[in-house]
Amino acid sequence: MRRLVWLTGRRPAARISAGRPIDRIGRRRVASKARRWPVATTARRGPGTSAVAWSAAASARRWPGNSAGACPAAATARRWPGTPTAACPAAAAAKADRAVPPRRRLDAELVRRGLARSREHAATLVGDGRVLISGRVATKPATAVDPADAVLVTEPAEGDEYVSRGGHKLAGALDVFEPAGLSVTGRRCLDAGASTGGFTDVLLRRGAASVVAVDVGYGQLAWSIRSDERVEVHDRTNVRDLTPAIVGEPVGLVVGDLSFISLRLVLGPLRAVSTADADFALMVKPQFEVGKERVGKGGVVRDPALRAEAVLGIAAAAAELGLGVNGVTASPLPGPSGNVEYFLWLRAGAPEVRTEDVQRAVEEGPQ
Template sequence: MGTTLDGRDHGPPDAPGRRTRLDTELVRRGLARSREHAADLITSGNVRVDGRPVCKPASRVAAGDVCEVDSPGPEFVSRGGHKLAGALEAFGPLGLTVDGRRCLDAGASTGGFTDVPLRAGARQVVAVDVGHDQLVAELRDNPAVDVHERTHVRDLRPTQVGGAVDLLVADLSFISLATVLPALAGLVRPGGDLVVLVKPQFEVGRSRLGKGGVVRELALRHDAVRTVAVAAGDVGLGVAGATVSPLPGPAGNTEYFLWLRADAPPWDDTTLAALDPPGSPKETSL
């Protein structure tokens, strides 16, 4: 464990008595790359203010407060990086490779899914997002990253990104993966791979969400995985692997990864039985 700098405020003086959000203050002091990164550090218990652990990103701190950040293990630029790293670890023994390949990150945001392939040896990552100014500077300035902002993957063509890629990774929100899979598949060369994060909260429909937007019923979560897998089959993709994300979504939703390839077998419902390990959230009332 370690701390970055001394955690004291070295910026311009604030108005007397002014208190700011902890996540914002960590970024301002250079202790976190982005507010998302700061929030991840805070909620995982790695931030102390004046020696006391603080676990809420919205907690208020004053200019004179000492903020300390412990950094355990490999640090990705966002929480999403840990999700994808877990999926690659699961699919690697099954034959998925990243080293030397040209990749595309659909829904790049701050860059968690861009960061992981680069660390795994990807020769280039095309970072695509409908938003802008979210990608962290260390990735934006990396010559191996080709940034395409204000771009919806549904409208993207291979010619816009230098041709089809070898591997596509996707972390999309507020849209069903099933509706964009035709576009995603069209960005991958023959023989290429897709590793997509299935978020049940965006697949099952708003009327089936539980309190706080969480999909609590196991059957509904599995329906979401099945829906995406069947949509993949409709565009000629089979399922080479499936696994539970090592981390839940921000609201606590259990999420899943599918590894898709044209030469993989079609979806088989027997895969569902192995997806949720013992002790995972089971079917509960909404």
């Protein structure tokens, strides 16, 4: 039997009535839809019943819990998982209501809420133990938090608190080195890796004439430090790129707290911007000196032998620049992850490092 074709080229809708031409392909389509959705045949459902109304009502009866006015696509999605529901506004709205808010990194969330000037500043706040998440002290800047979590930044206690936890580290080292002859008073100093200014704060309180604060980041320095007329701020400056032209007048004391870089790479530039008789009180971080393959779980160097090796390695590199070791001591506070750090007091004309002195500092320091 020949198929009927409209002038438009479209096939007529399938006719199921006897004695009429049958579009078998169309019939299969209609039959497929019929298996999913009741065919809107108002004649068999009573006069005056609209096809749309009956279809919705049938959907509600067939899928309990589906309101008569709900979009069939939602019911389809429940019965046949994977069926797209994008065409159904009601289903899309319901899905949006059930969506879980995205979790963010703590440092990024602190910046978003205006509690930190930058992610670097946020990391410093976390390292100082000043960030609370739902009442608990945060320990890692990468901690995932919900937008609904209560995040609080506590103020430093009044009195002898420095602008960052790092200030206590340098203060502890100077308490050891100053009685042996290291002097801060009246000297032009340089703080390599100033960050929020903990080391600079200590130098100013101990009588430094001026401090050149250098950091590769931007906007991290605490306002009380940045606004001090004795401080020269050099943001967005890599310590490896320091030259006399950048620093100006040579400095007589260099302190440093650098991360993600070995001190071996900055000793030369620091020596170039200092006076011939300058002192260096630099913090050695074993996790950045021994090599990634030798760092333990969580980025912590736990082997005392590796810690001593890191300190001895920096002392050897300094010796190549004509700098000896006047003293070595462990930082009184560990790093945020638990790494033990050490201060080396370097100076031209000082004796060579003694292995037993380094080993003693490792043994007496935090374990």
